[in-house]
Structures are given as structure tokens and as C-alpha cells.
Amino acid sequence: MHMPDQLQAVIEQRLGAPLITVTPMGGSFGAQLTRVHTQGVSYALKWATRGPARAMVAAEADGLRRLADAGCVRVPQVVAADDGTCGIAFVLSEWITSNGMEPDQAVLGTNLAQLHRTTQAAFGLEQDNFLGGTPQVNSWTPSWPTFFRECRLLPQIKLAVANGFLTTSRHAALERLVSRIEEWLAIPGEPALIHGDLWSGNLVGLADGTPILIDPAVSFSHREAELAYTELFGGFGPRFYAAYQAAWPLEPGYAERRDLYNLYHLLNHLNLFGLGYATQVDQIVRRYVG
Structure with a gap:
């Protein structure tokens, strides 16, 4: 244009x-x-x-x-x-020129852990923003489970209903899951500043390997949600995770919560790109509520 x-x-x-x-x-x-x-x-x-x-x-x-x-x-x-x-x-x-250079993932892991120490009194942000092309709700909320339910999962579920992507059984299963969110997410952790859309396509490297992050969807959220998304589509290697853990180890039980965090992103992909993501949504919901 x-x-x-x-x-x-x-x-x-x-x-x-x-x-x-x-x-x-x-x-x-x-x-x-x-x-x-x-x-x-x-x-x-x-x-x-x-x-x-x-x-x-x-x-x-x-x-x-x-x-x-x-x-x-x-x-x-x-x-x-x-x-x-x-x-x-x-x-x-x-303008970022990478010349195909791979970003130094150990540096990224260390730096991301430092970013996550930027805190706020509550989860959210002063204004709403976007995850890709989808509006992202950021109402200040003191409770992480409440924030994740009210500002992350429920808006995506409502949009999926409007888009015609939820069968009656899929909708009912999602409603059961969100009603029980405290069972999994009532965990320690201060609100952390996160990039919010950290997949490999939003990571580039300068000629010296310096990692550059683009296209953010920032909020103060639980840092586990950021790490979970890096695992959803791949592209982040062992050096990244080792460096992050060395700088700030994750809380016990993270692996059991990881798929729940990624349900938000899969619902967003469902709403943006269609029913090709429905199977992954169903698999995660079944894992938590049968």
C-alpha cells in the first residue's frame, strides 16, 4: 500500500x-x-x-x-x-539488520529473567493492548488466577463463541476449566513485566548475536506465562532455558501449569486463523478437566 x-x-x-x-x-x-x-x-x-x-x-x-x-x-x-x-x-x-545471525540465547535467557524482576502492585497494565490482531484486556487485578481467567481466557472464549469456533461440548469444557482456575494458578509470584508475544518469529539477532525482541504485547503477568509460550512453537534452545533458570529458577510445578498458560495463545490462534487450532485447544482442556 x-x-x-x-x-x-x-x-x-x-x-x-x-x-x-x-x-x-x-x-x-x-x-x-x-x-x-x-x-x-x-x-x-x-x-x-x-x-x-x-x-x-x-x-x-x-x-x-x-x-x-x-x-x-x-x-x-x-x-x-x-x-x-x-x-x-x-x-x-x-531498522534492525540481522543478516541471518542467530541471537545469543544464553544472553536472552539472562536478560529476560532481569526483565521479569520489573514489577508492579497488580497484574495488568494502564491500558488494554493487542496480541497479534486481537484486543488484549489488561484491567488491574490483584489476583493472578482472577486476572488469567477474566482478562485472558474469558475474552478469548467469548470471541471464539462469536466466531462460531466453539461446539457446545468445547464451550462447556472451557467453562469447567475457567471455573477451576484457582486449583492450578494460586501460586507465588509478583506481577512481572513480560514481552507477552515471545515466540521465535519475534526474536532476531544483530550481527554480534545480540538478541532483539520485536512486536510486544506487554503486561504485568506471571513470568511463567512468558516462559510457557516460548515452549509452544519451539525455537528456543537449551542455552536459553539454562541461563534463565540460573538467573531466576522457576517455581516447582511449572511443567504442570505450562499447557494451561498456552491455552490463551492457542485460543488466540483459533480466533485469528481458524479451526486448525481446535484440536490443540481440546487436548489441553481434556488434560485439565477431562
Whole structure:
């Protein structure tokens, strides 16, 4: 999609220089990604002109800034952002060039454990944001089981009902599971700042192996939820987990809770991409409630 002239003018004003090249890089969930180049420097520009995608872009800028402010993990530096006051929401950040370099997973494990020590008084965030293209509820909640039920599982279940993805039996089983959530998640742990969408596609490496995290869905959640998602689709090796455990060991029983955390992400994939994820949802629900 062609970048609007209005947006180009704003970006040039923010950078104080004309754009030399503008290269569309595709889009997702209504937002467009463009690589812009000026005065020997490239930037990543994500933008949206309408609908929920505008809020999604603004939330990404907020998430990148929060992670950068914590000072524990490396993320693309936000150069400029606007939540839509100019008519178009955008986030302009440094362009990350990895040249296919594998990120140092031991460094990532250590740094992620440090990030998770950034705490808050309750679970949630000052505002809602997005997981992929799905709205993510972040209402402040003092209880982790209550937060995970009310702000994570129930909104996804409600959306799956609206999308027609829940059979009567699947819906009933999910309702049984959420009604018993305290049985599994009444565990110690302060609210931890998490990236929130940490799968291998959101991890890149600089030429020196420095790990870079992109596309966050931040919140203050239980740190176990972050580690669980890294295991769902793979891409994180033994050095990552060993380094994390050395920096901050996980609580006993994590392995028994892991699939429950990933139910949130599988329900989100069900809602975003369809019934291909229904079998995995059913398998997890059966594990916990039969």
C-alpha cells in the first residue's frame, strides 16, 4: 500500500530530512510496514489509517518504550510515534539488520529473567493492548488466577463463541476449566513485566548475536506465562532455558501449569486463523478437566 503523502510529510518533519526511498514491506491485521531511508539511515515505519489497527500501532509503540525503559532486553529504539492525532497512527523505529545471525540465547535467557524482576502492585497494565490482531484486556487485578481467567481466557472464549469456533461440548469444557482456575494458578509470584508475544518469529539477532525482541504485547503477568509460550512453537534452545533458570529458577510445578498458560495463545490462534487450532485447544482442556 502506498504511504500517504500526509504521513510522509510528518515523518520527514520528525526526522528533519527528506525520505530518499520508501519500500513497502507488507502488512498484518490492518497495519502496514514500510522501510524508509534517509541520510544513510534506514527506519522501520509501521502505520495504520483506520479502525482497530490504529490502536494496535499505538500499543506497539507503548510496549517498545516500556521494554526499553526497563533496560533489560534490547528492542528497536522508537524514534517517533503518534497515536493518530495526525490522522494516521504510526511508530517509527530503528531498522534492525540481522543478516541471518542467530541471537545469543544464553544472553536472552539472562536478560529476560532481569526483565521479569520489573514489577508492579497488580497484574495488568494502564491500558488494554493487542496480541497479534486481537484486543488484549489488561484491567488491574490483584489476583493472578482472577486476572488469567477474566482478562485472558474469558475474552478469548467469548470471541471464539462469536466466531462460531466453539461446539457446545468445547464451550462447556472451557467453562469447567475457567471455573477451576484457582486449583492450578494460586501460586507465588509478583506481577512481572513480560514481552507477552515471545515466540521465535519475534526474536532476531544483530550481527554480534545480540538478541532483539520485536512486536510486544506487554503486561504485568506471571513470568511463567512468558516462559510457557516460548515452549509452544519451539525455537528456543537449551542455552536459553539454562541461563534463565540460573538467573531466576522457576517455581516447582511449572511443567504442570505450562499447557494451561498456552491455552490463551492457542485460543488466540483459533480466533485469528481458524479451526486448525481446535484440536490443540481440546487436548489441553481434556488434560485439565477431562
